[in-house]
Amino acid sequence: MHDVAAAAGVSIATVSNVLNHPEKVLEGTRTTVHEAIRELGFVRNDAARSLASGRNLTIGFVATDLANTFFVDIARGAQDAALEEDRHVLIANSDVKASLQETHLALFDEARVAGIVLAPLGGPPPGVESLRAHGRPIVVVNHASVRTDVCSVLIDNEEVGFIAAEHLIALGRRRLAFCSVAGDSDQAIRERRAGVRRAVAAHPGVVLEDIDTIDLETPGGIQAGHEIASRPAAERPDGVVAVADAVGSAITRVLVGEAHLRVPEDVAVIGCDHNLSGREGGIPLSSVSQRGYDIGVEAVRLLAQEIADQGGEHVHRTVVLQPSVIADESTIGRDRAIGG
Amino acid sequence: MHDVAAAAGVSIATVSNVLNHPEKVLEGTRTTVHEAIRELGFVRNDAARSLASGRNLTIGFVATDLANTFFVDIARGAQDAALEEDRHVLIANSDVKASLQETHLALFDEARVAGIVLAPLGGPPPGVESLRAHGRPIVVVNHASVRTDVCSVLIDNEEVGFIAAEHLIALGRRRLAFCSVAGDSDQAIRERRAGVRRAVAAHPGVVLEDIDTIDLETPGGIQAGHEIASRPAAERPDGVVAVADAVGSAITRVLVGEAHLRVPEDVAVIGCDHNLSGREGGIPLSSVSQRGYDIGVEAVRLLAQEIADQGGEHVHRTVVLQPSVIADESTIGRDRAIGG
Numbered sequence: 001m002h003d004v005a006a007a008a009g010v011s012i013a014t015v016s017n018v019l020n021h022p023e024k025v026l027e028g029t030r031t032t033v034h035e036a037i038r039e040l041g042f043v044r045n046d047a048a049r050s051l052a053s054g055r056n057l058t059i060g061f062v063a064t065d066l067a068n069t070f071f072v073d074i075a076r077g078a079q080d081a082a083l084e085e086d087r088h089v090l091i092a093n094s095d096v097k098a099s100l101q102e103t104h105l106a107l108f109d110e111a112r113v114a115g116i117v118l119a120p121l122g123g124p125p126p127g128v129e130s131l132r133a134h135g136r137p138i139v140v141v142n143h144a145s146v147r148t149d150v151c152s153v154l155i156d157n158e159e160v161g162f163i164a165a166e167h168l169i170a171l172g173r174r175r176l177a178f179c180s181v182a183g184d185s186d187q188a189i190r191e192r193r194a195g196v197r198r199a200v201a202a203h204p205g206v207v208l209e210d211i212d213t214i215d216l217e218t219p220g221g222i223q224a225g226h227e228i229a230s231r232p233a234a235e236r237p238d239g240v241v242a243v244a245d246a247v248g249s250a251i252t253r254v255l256v257g258e259a260h261l262r263v264p265e266d267v268a269v270i271g272c273d274h275n276l277s278g279r280e281g282g283i284p285l286s287s288v289s290q291r292g293y294d295i296g297v298e299a300v301r302l303l304a305q306e307i308a309d310q311g312g313e314h315v316h317r318t319v320v321l322q323p324s325v326i327a328d329e330s331t332i333g334r335d336r337a338i339g340g
Numbered sequence: 341m342h343d344v345a346a347a348a349g350v351s352i353a354t355v356s357n358v359l360n361h362p363e364k365v366l367e368g369t370r371t372t373v374h375e376a377i378r379e380l381g382f383v384r385n386d387a388a389r390s391l392a393s394g395r396n397l398t399i400g401f402v403a404t405d406l407a408n409t410f411f412v413d414i415a416r417g418a419q420d421a422a423l424e425e426d427r428h429v430l431i432a433n434s435d436v437k438a439s440l441q442e443t444h445l446a447l448f449d450e451a452r453v454a455g456i457v458l459a460p461l462g463g464p465p466p467g468v469e470s471l472r473a474h475g476r477p478i479v480v481v482n483h484a485s486v487r488t489d490v491c492s493v494l495i496d497n498e499e500v501g502f503i504a505a506e507h508l509i510a511l512g513r514r515r516l517a518f519c520s521v522a523g524d525s526d527q528a529i530r531e532r533r534a535g536v537r538r539a540v541a542a543h544p545g546v547v548l549e550d551i552d553t554i555d556l557e558t559p560g561g562i563q564a565g566h567e568i569a570s571r572p573a574a575e576r577p578d579g580v581v582a583v584a585d586a587v588g589s590a591i592t593r594v595l596v597g598e599a600h601l602r603v604p605e606d607v608a609v610i611g612c613d614h615n616l617s618g619r620e621g622g623i624p625l626s627s628v629s630q631r632g633y634d635i636g637v638e639a640v641r642l643l644a645q646e647i648a649d650q651g652g653e654h655v656h657r658t659v660v661l662q663p664s665v666i667a668d669e670s671t672i673g674r675d676r677a678i679g680g
Contacts, residue, residue: 076407093429095419
């Protein structure tokens with residue numbers, strides 16, 4: 001950068017601005033600096049220089065599944081928070097495959113990133129010790145770890161279920177159903193189910209049933225939709241909490257498209273993900289915000305603190321964010337949803 | 341990896357399978373290998389080893405804007421194609437900022453990736469010469485370069501406009517409007533406009549007007565929606581091609597939510613992006629598939645060829661993919677959209 005500044009006859013700060021905040025620099029100066037950069041074959045900026053000098057300013061984000069917009073939101077929040085302190089984020093997509101998750105952690109380790117934000121698959125996050133032994137702190141997001149020696153950021157999933165059910169009850173629904181795979185092995189599902197039960201228990205006269213689905217995707221929703229549609233009206237739920245938006249969206253498609261019921265008039269449906277999978281080919285689905293962007297921001301802040309604390313004391317923290325309902329046509333009806 | 345195999349008493353192939361295809365390995369063997377890995381502090385897999393030895397199998401993808409699902413689709417296609425030859429993809433999000441685009445190209449250059457897939461911002465892709473001088477081929481996607489010395493993959497944007505207009509005409513619409521920012525400085529817009537005009541010209545009796553918007557986002561759509569709604573019925577278009585889904589979605593919200601017109605009965609609306617921005621708070625929007633996944637696959641294939649050709653002859657190629665209409669409620673109505 002010194003060479004570029006000298007060749008262009010400007011300060012180092014100006015070169016830095018041209019690279020990072022070009023809007024602050026006059027166009028003529030920008031052109032001069034870019035010409036100097038080209039002539040010198042200069043490729044490094046501050047971040048790349050730091051990498052070469054061993055002080056890497058890059059943060060690696062290992063995402064569970066970028067096809068789920070929740071993880072894109074996390075990546076965007078992480079990047080914005082990282083940029084505030086001139087760090088950069090590279091993203092690797094595990095695509096819901098454990099082998100890719102391990103490969104990407106190893107890649108970032110080998111690339112000597114300053115730290116890693118990991119949205120792990122179902123199991124406990126792998127490789128924390130080994131990464132930490134190499135001086136690479138790791139912050140876990142969207143996974144309530146049983147271990148207390150890792151910083152983590154997550155949404156309050158019990159509250160997700162609670163506010164989804166409260167939303168339906170506030171709209172006058174009295175016969176609720178929770179649609180999800182059976183069992184309580186998955187933490188998020190277990191907590192969402194508990195939240196739904198807490199809301200129902202707080203309202204005498206409201207009843208709840210579980211409708212088990214074969215999966216958390218479209219097939220499970222189609223199955224649940226048929227189950228609901230096959231019943232006489234008096235035995236149908238009038239409000240459905242679907243543990244995943246993909247399930248909720250498929251339920252609305254079956255109820256409206258095949259069974260010719262009305263959503264939300266006959267059955268109101270809310271998902272729990274707000275990940276836009278409820279936006280494909282059906283009635284726009286109410287859901288619960290997972291606050292992915294904020295999770296990304298908090299994760300990078302925790303990571304920065306852990307990086308700063310390296311070699312000294314560090315207190316691991318867990319940040320729990322509160323969700324909020326995003327109401328759309330599947331619970332409040334078209335007029336209110338579009339009219340705003 | 342040799343050390344791990346020796347310590348675990350298994351073959352190198354088994355260690356590789358544990359890391360990359362764990363489902364192929366018995367659980368007991370997996371545990372033994374993972375214990376050996378932990379004991380040895382082993383962090384490298386094939387990809388990381390290659391990186392350390394100077395033969396990097398990582399491909400960098402510099403995305404214009406991950407908030408647009410089109411670029412996530414490209415990343416996913418690129419990753420799947422890369423995995424077929426044991427390469428890995430790391431993603432950097434330019435977030436529509438030229439300074440970030442330059443930073444990320446420099447980061448990938450410094451990290452000595454095998455090659456780069458770049459979805460550039462508006463201008464010509466920067467840094468191609470410098471990256472190539474460093475032995476890093478670059479393939480450009482979603483940008484019709486004027487230069488012939490770069491491989492590129494793009495969608496046929498003239499066809500995008502053509503099939504969007506043809507879709508409306510086939511549904512019986514005769515007074516079309518093309519909603520976009522004025523001018524023809526942006527290549528994609530210029531081509532989509534030309535395609536719409538070609539379709540209209542092929543159908544005597546169909547008329548077309550341009551409705552200029554202030555931008556390609558929600559404000560532009562709100563403005564166009566008000567313009568359309570303010571007219572007497574006989575002067576309103578009955579079919580709208582919005583150059584961007586965000587514009588089309590905002591138009592439907594104004595027409596239905598404020599002006600109490602019917603979509604599609606009074607005005608059918610189609611976007612051109614299919615990027616799910618047409619899925620937020622309105623009538624599900626018909627649009628045109630941009631084939632992002634296929635673009636990613638083709639880009640990595642071209643890149644692999646250019647990497648293989650390094651030091652020898654290489655013929656640069658441009659792959660042009662054909663779009664297709666994805667019909668939804670905003671043109672074919674709710675019953676057909678949900679009933680499938």
